Amino acid sequence: MAVLVDEHTRLAVAGMTGREGSFHTLNNRRYGTNVVGGVTPGKGGQDLEGIPVFDTWAQAAQQVQPNTAMIFVPPAFAADSILEAAAAGVALVVAITEGIPAQDELRVYNVLRRRYPGTRLIGPNCPGVLSPGKANVGIIPAAFFKQGNVGVVSRSGTLTYQIGNEIAQAGFGCSSIVGIGGDPVPGSSFVDVLELFQADGQTELMVMAGEIGGSAEEEAAEHIAAHMSKPVVAYIAGFTAPPGKQMGHAGAIISGTSGTAAAKAQALEEKGVRVGRTPTEVAHIAVEVLGGSAIAAP
Amino acid sequence: MDLLEYQGKQLFARHGLKVSSGEAVTTVEQAVRAAQRIGYPVVLKAQVLVGGRGKAGGVKLAGGEAQVREHAGNILGMDIRGHVVHTLWIERASDIASEYYAAVLLDRSAKQPLVMFSSEGGVDIEQIAQSHPEKLVREHVDPLAGLSREQAARIAVAGGVDSDVVDGVADALVSLYEVWTAEDATLAEINPLIVTPEREVRALDAKVSLDGNALFRHPENRALADRENEDKIERRAAEEGLQYVKLDGDIGILGNGAGLVMSTLDVVAQAGGSPANFLDAGGGSDAKKVAQAVELILANDAVKAVLFNIFGGITRVDEVARGLIAAFGQIKPSVPFVVRLDGTNDVEGRKLLAEADLPNVYTARTMDEAAKMVVALASGRPVGAAA
16 A cells, blocks of 8 residues: 555646656656656647647546646646646646645635545645655655655655655655645645555554644644554754745745744644654654564564 | 835725825935925835834824925935835825724635734734734635625624724725735735724725735736845845845855755754855756856855755756856855765766865765764864865
């Protein structure tokens, strides 16, 4: 098992004919992901190295039955593409696109909940989802991750690679790596993904990498204490970030007194979640917890 | 992107919110002529993106030309908490019967827009929230339906406004919500929203932040950025498409990916150092981009040492190494560099760097080791052999 993507994934890609889209689509296919089609209005009937292109999500759904959509189109068109994929019945939409206006994200989030509750959105502005050994949907460099029992969920791409690499070097692997993205209104939250890992048979421990801004980490702390039996190790980036300054990610801005790294770390620690102070320390704690349980087991 | 008061008021007026007419000026002579056209008494208001203008002496009433000259002379060029006043907004002084507070913002937790309203305006809203939480009305709006006039009137009534201005306040709230949606704002705030003795409802101040990601829909709003008060290096970075934020320390930082750079700042601080900047080189760091980044970091005279922290995912580490070598060919930096390269093509990247044998460049294998080295170098302590 793993979460979100695996050997049953049937992927179709919006924006597959673009430079970035084609590069990563083929990369995902090379990894073993079953890529069944692409959607680019006006380019229906063409193909990318044998992968058929359709004009609309409805046509793609009818012809090749994707259960997963990846969105690579520019920010101005991304919201409509996500909703079109949902309307065509695609169950999982992974939106890589960076720079979507916050109000478009707000509209997408609320329309999905009301009209298409069967569709789950990961992202936007995220690196995607990788289940090592099974499928890769997005831009996560798979070489740094081995198959294993650690579930990783993160708001940041490169930080995820850094932590995953440290875990791999310590001899452990991952069930799935989920990037939820650094934007103000992500389609899925830490809580949503932690729930999936809690229910996943392969995952024994979760690493959650948060950052300043918003209250998603605090909400995760409450959820972990109330609903989760598997251990979670956390990391928060942005202790040195000054208030009112945006640190690259649109969501990473501290307003007023809430949303600071210190407040988030405290909220998690109060609920018994161990928080590593550096990515390296996070990996060490994860290994310690896993190693400990392995020794304790008969 | 934060707007100055007068720019926010221009957006308000565009959407039917009543504001006092006035003029933005940059010299004393312009101020005098503007005041004559507007008619006395006038209010002169410093246009800076920082609170506490009034206390700092940046807001003054003037009854005649002599006072306009005096106040305009004092306020223009004034430094208000690090922000130099380049622009004055002059408007007709308003008589005030009541002061309210109104705002529309994104509630990230609820994933809905939030309207906040209070009849206790004119003071800091955090203060109202603490001292009179019952007097701060908070209501979510269905983003797919928008703010109806009925809901706006309900908010006004719940906020305890005088009954004869419920309609006026409801209209103002509907207009404010329209500003928020139509202009792609992340915050639209009025403090105070006043009622005049003639019972007119009017915005006396404006605080608007626009979503930078939505500017492609609003080309006319691009010009509103406060370039005058932007840090010069930050402005240059924005023009070159790099994410740079100036900080107060002496260790220059470059990394790839916002999360990893934030994490790098933290690790340097934990090692006892003080970062001079946040700089995200993003994915695909070619030689030109790396050279630009190095120049930006060194444009800050406070920098005593620089840390390059690269974890290559999509970014190829050998490309970053080539960029760094090319940059050193052009710039010849006078401060030491610590370079930590890991990830895609890291072996090649480190080999290139070793072969180039750059003066004053040290390599580290891990983030923690790199942070300790750069902190030592910034404080003048020697570290192991250079690369």
